[in-house]
Amino acid sequence: MKSDFPLLKKRSKLVYFDSAATSQKPKAVIDAEAEWYETLNANTHRAVYDLAEKATEAYEAGRADVARFIDAPQGSCVVFTKGATESINLVVNAWARHNLKKGDTILLTEMEHHANIVPWQLLADEKKLKIEYWPITDDGELSPLPHNSSLVTGHCKLLSLTHISNVLGTINPLKKIIPWAREQGIKVLVDAAQSVPHMPVSVRALDPDFLVFSGHKMLGPTGIGALVIKKERLAEMQPWQGGGEMIERVSFKESAFAQPPWKFEAGTQPLAQVHGLRAAIRYIEQRGIKAIEKHTRELTTYAFEQLSKIPGVTILGPAPKNRGAVISFTVAGLHPHDLATFLNRYGICIRAGNHCAMPLHERLGIVASARVSFHLYNEKTEIDFFIKSLKAILNEWTKNGFVAQLTHEYSIKRQDTKQKQI
Ligand SMILES: Cc1ncc(COP(=O)(O)O)c(C=O)c1O
Known part of the structure; x- marks a missing residue:
């Protein structure tokens, strides 16, 4: 091995x-990045010549590989990002910014990575949202929720929590938590940065609104990760970055945007890294x-x-x-x-x-x-x-x-x- x-x-x-x-990265992943530059390198979605079409096909096949790997249900949307951090920032700016209002509460847990705290704090400051933290026990598990929790009082609009803590190692019981949050109309973001590299994760079975992870923790390259968005959330989301690729039409006055996932992928994407991520997925699938x-x-x-x-x-x-x-x-x-x-x-x-x-x-x-x-x-x-x-x-x-x-x-x-x- x-x-x-x-x-x-x-x-x-x-x-x-x-x-x-x-x-660490297997040779198959390192070779795949070189293979991209040696055999497929052209910008995607832009040109009609053969090489560019092949590049586009390979990039989009990467999206299908990710969807298969994490068992994303039909109709959900896989967006490529730089990693888990960028995926969370995307949700903050493309969804939460437009769907949360003054006084709404975001519930995080005490065991979150800074990537799942700081982006929310930035938005909360700006929009006067409240942030509450789900306490943990001394053994590092989620505690029973206090009676005055926003989850109980009905002010909570979003629960954003890690699947596996990068410090405590705790595996949070998402199969219990998510259906329970859903019953109360609370949207759920799962930070799967530490779970997707190590265990089967089925987005279909967990059914979160958003799930994020990074390629580099799962034997893949740095600079690539993904966000999976539940179908029902897509219409509620606005672009978060503007530029080429994410538009349908641009005039001097205004722009119309492409459909998701492209709506959320402005500019030239990390193409070689997607190719490397595909190799990582293949490698993991071969080993099981x-x-x-x-x-x-x-x-x-x-x-x-x-x-x-x-x-x-x-x-x-x-x-x-x-x-x-x-x-x-x-x-x-x-x-x-x-x-x-x-x-x-x-x-x-x-x-x-x-x-x-x-x-x-x-x-x-x-x-x-x-x-x-x-x-x-x-x-x-x-x-x-x-x-x-x-x-x-x-x-x-x-x-x-x-x-x-x-x-x-x-x-x-x-x-x-x-x-x-x-
Ligand atoms: C639980 C968790 N969430 C988010 C991140 C951020 O991932 P990245 O730095 O790849 O964006 C990490 C990285 O260590 C993590 O362990």
Whole structure:
């Protein structure tokens, strides 16, 4: 498996545990981007010559591949974007801006990535909307909703929530939440950035109004992602960016717009990246998304068990049964940045910081955490090496207190976080 990934093949000693940030790319994906430029490169939807028609066909086939991969129902609309962040910004500006009014409430959860908080805050400031946060339990699951929640009082118009938390790993029970929101006329956006790369996701079965994800976390290229829009929402949406491609007719005075999805795709699109994303989908389909889910779940369960046995380690979030391929944790007295720096010396890449979820860390009463995350190319032996290295670091650290050395390396990064040691 690793041999399919040129970077991992070249750096065979590297242990890459940061796939929740971005996954590695198989050769098939890297080759597909080159193939685009070598055999298909022309701008789409614009010219009548053969090459441009082939390019357009390939680009539109990419849309069909995405729809198949996430089981998007007939009539729903797949829009290509730069990634999950841009997809959410599209919904904010093309739908929410025109359908929410002063006093309406948007419900987010306490476990959201900044990508699913900041765009809403920008709109809320401008349009005097309210934002409410669905609280979480100390175990990192969604709490029962408080009685005064806007969901109960009827002021909530939109619920925007993550499918899998990129910090806690929590898998939210969308099959219960979405029908319940729908009964109350609340629209739902699902941030599937951490689920689509790891488990079968059926838009048909979940039935959200909007679902977003990024290509680069699912073995695909950077700069490409998608938004799936439920058929019923399409007529409520306005263009969010203007330019070529998204119009039907333009005069000096006014413009008429193309039908969705093109209405939301202004300018030249990331064509080679769509081709790369198609290759990623093919690659995942060949390996089987269920097999990938099983493998990463086994790794996560194993890492969870091993980490739990280490004194001083606190794992954030729920038990492995309800968890994606992500484990964030803290080590008593050792700053996550220092830990990540020590592990780097063993060739182990882990993430340290707030993982674009500052409010969640604030809720948990910590400033930062360490995070390991897995994908299909990771192996159990890598977890053994990670645990062994972690134990060696903790042993050495307790014996010699060599944090002083690292405090020097990270003095600048740590300045803002020093007040609150974890
Ligand atoms: C849950 C979640 N949502 C949204 C994003 C943003 O994705 P992107 O940076 O690809 O737009 C991420 C990225 O880490 C994420 O984990």
